Amino acid sequence: MDFWSLYLQSNFTLGLAYFFLCVDVMCLYIFHIIGILYVKLCMYRKPSNVVREELPGVSILKPLVGVDANLEDNLETFFNLDYPRFELIFCIQDEKDPACKVVEPLIEKYPHVDARLFVGGSKVGLNPKLNNLMPGYSAAQYELIMISDSGIMVYKNTLTEMVCKMTANVGLVHAIPFCCNRKGFAATLEKAYFGGAHCRMYICCNIAGATCVTGMSNLIRRSVLQEAGGFTELGKYISEDFYMGVAAVKSGLTTKISSYPAMQNSANYSLESFGKRMVRWTTVRTSSVPSTIIMEPFSEVIVCGICAAWAANFLLGWDPIVFFMVHTLQWFLLDYIQLRALQVEPLNMSKFDYTVAWAYRECTTLYHFLKGCFNNKVKWRTGTFRVKWGGYLEEVH
CATH class of the missing domain: 3.90.550.10 (Spore Coat Polysaccharide Biosynthesis Protein SpsA; Chain A)
Known part of the structure; x- marks a missing residue:
């Protein structure tokens, strides 16, 4: 490999590392803080x-x-x-x-x-x-x-x-979609998702001027x-x-x-209905807004954390495992703070239940996302439909 190829390769790797750190800082701090402040300052205003x-x-x-x-x-x-x-x-x-x-x-x-x-x-x-x-x-x-x-x-x-x-x-x-207090782990899971990741990105997309409805x-x-x-x-x-x-x-x-x-x-x-919902929504989003396929995974704690941990190790020599653990803990705490800000009545779940539900959602997100990306059929109400690029429907008999 000649000098020019080595130069380009090293600069590409360096640029990628800086990019991943910037994405991590944006998702972990800017997006979370915007979500929390918006909920605190703008929600439930008569x-x-x-x-x-x-x-x-x-x-x-x-x-x-x-x-x-x-x-x-x-x-x-x-x-x-x-x-x-x-x-x-x-x-x-x-x-x-x-x-x-x-x-x-x-x-x-x-x-x-x-x-x-x-x-x-x-x-x-x-x-x-x-x-x-x-x-x-x-x-x-x-x-x-x-x-x-x-x-x-x-x-x-x-x-x-x-x-x-x-x-x-x-x-x-x-x-903004949210959930009433209901009983069971599936209800806790929905509360953790709609009070955390979904609410945060919904707010940030709308503040940025994107159509997110x-x-x-x-x-x-x-x-x-x-x-x-x-x-x-x-x-x-x-x-x-x-x-x-x-x-x-x-x-x-x-x-x-x-x-x-x-x-x-x-x-x-239920857990099954939640998973099907996540897959269906991914199929809908990727057909209507194709950029979702590239951008969405980097807004999730695991993909973002792994990429940022590698970047921190490459640029600064930090231990990637320790970095990832600290990154995940901060993400978890900020999600919980946002949920508590959005919740008017007392939560009907323990901190342990929330932790398990939050971890379950984060660990299954990539699976649901990939399944939704490679799926073009959805069951909706009383019918089954094929979703085409642009969000168009085609009924499946």
Whole structure:
């Protein structure tokens, strides 16, 4: 090997080592600190100086499929929203779905709330969620549309806060996914993930100006949806929530994060369902935002730590094992601090349970990520779909 080749190789290795250290510093300190400060300073802020008479009407669309033990309690929180003018629109695809028997008694229990049930859906694309919502969307009477999943519960002030953030230059207000206190290791695992890694990257991506939106609980202008082609156009994609955010930006408006998280409170959760969810989300992300394939692994503690440990050893001669252990401990502690900041009520888990759940999630992340990257089929609601580049759907019969 000649001198020039040796020179290039040594400089490439040196540059790679500096790159890994920079990534480690960014992920471990900058991203974590931004996440913690944002939660501390911006979350759970009640709107002030609200003139209730001037608040616009809101149509709340609730897509329902099946029943779990918490469905009735979750839906009832929407009937008790402290907001002057809104309508509740429940959408169910199949008239034999047992969710009908949960919704109808609630409508009778709260006659003062403008609530309706639409059954049957309308096929406007391949996206089953939008097909389910289409009749309700067509009948909605207000400009502001809130789309909220069945497993979400809300605080009384949630809708007021979201509407107050919908200023003239905002097209969509979306909520950070989080979890209510539930029992079992799978619930602790979800709490550790959504209160740690997911929350951190969700916040940092949005602060950086990237479109990062989940469809668990969003408030969007009907005009933005119509300009984007409505549900017919959005129904081509698996990640309609992401493309709603793209539509808001394309229309010249911005997106904002709600001060209240989208509180997941489904009774159907397990280790198996969590793993399938992680794989499905990876498949969706990599098809819609291909850069995820390269960037995402370096935002996780193990891959980032191994690369940084090698870099520290190469540049500074530090023991890579000690470096990796210290790196992991710091990452763990910062994740826990962020979770405690996001948690309003007392945690229903011990520190030991959290440690085990956090370690389990971090050790299985790369497996779920790689499985999602090499998978192009997802099971979603009642169907199986093939996901193409660009987020397009193709039904698998």
